[in-house]
Amino acid sequence: MPAPIDRATIHPAASRWIELWNGKQALGWDHHGTPVFRFRWAPAGLATRRQLRAMRLCPGRQEPYALLVWRNGKRWAWLYRLDLARPSRLPSPAQLNALDKAMKARRTCQLCRTVTDYCIPTTDGRCNNCMTGPVPTLGRTAGTGPRAHPVAVTPVPRRVSGTGRERPELHATPLCELEHHPAIDAPQT
Template identity: 40%
Template sequence: MGRLADLWDPEGERHDVPTFLWRMAPDGLATRNQLVAQGLRPRGPAVAQVMWFSSKTPGVPRFARLYPIDRATPPKPRSPGQIASLAKADEVRRTCPECGEVRDYHLPTSVGVCHPCAFGFPAAA
């Protein structure tokens, strides 16, 4: 297991960008997911990162890039063509290739069919 002290690098000497521990980043920086939750999108490159150790990857640090909140902007509006394309792609992810039914959930990629087909139940009429 690594040491937390190895991750702390606020000057960016070891990791090429300023690196902070989980929940210790300075105010004014946020991850992409935190920006999206605020209805914003990052503009420009990441200026820092947070790093932490996780049981999912023992001994290997995980990281998340940090972006300045003051440079983030709302997302650009989607065109009607983009909206139609996304709706079609979503319908394809919900259509069972076995029974042809359009489900109200995305089909699990592990089995590639809807739940009734995966478990051998007849399709509801």
């Protein structure tokens, strides 16, 4: 991001009438050949990237036409012509399905496998109930019926494809398969 524009070049006393692409004139400055307008001084027919996005348009490979500045030149944004803007590309149904699957994976707890209505932190992959609830090592069981075994939840390193890093994934192991566990080895009272 380039340095802010010199304050002396955007002072209202330095403003002049600038000829626009459509033959009209607007009050602004010329900064190295680029029209510069203060906040709320930009003429109709120009929009920032965010404004284009809100209208479902994109710049369409056009160069920025002008510059919009505010806060004495400390903040700025490029302005694009609306008549040269193109409609944004619409995603295909396959892309939308892929995004839905990815968001569902981000909302699925790795411990209890419930789908939440918020994105779960990637640091440990647990939902709020699993983080704030009781310790899941003794309360959970593997299987159903009278022979259900309590499980120990341990992080198992799993390589994330393409990154060369390992990410812990929570894995449930029945306590009867562990060699020594305090819950199994403890004397019954």
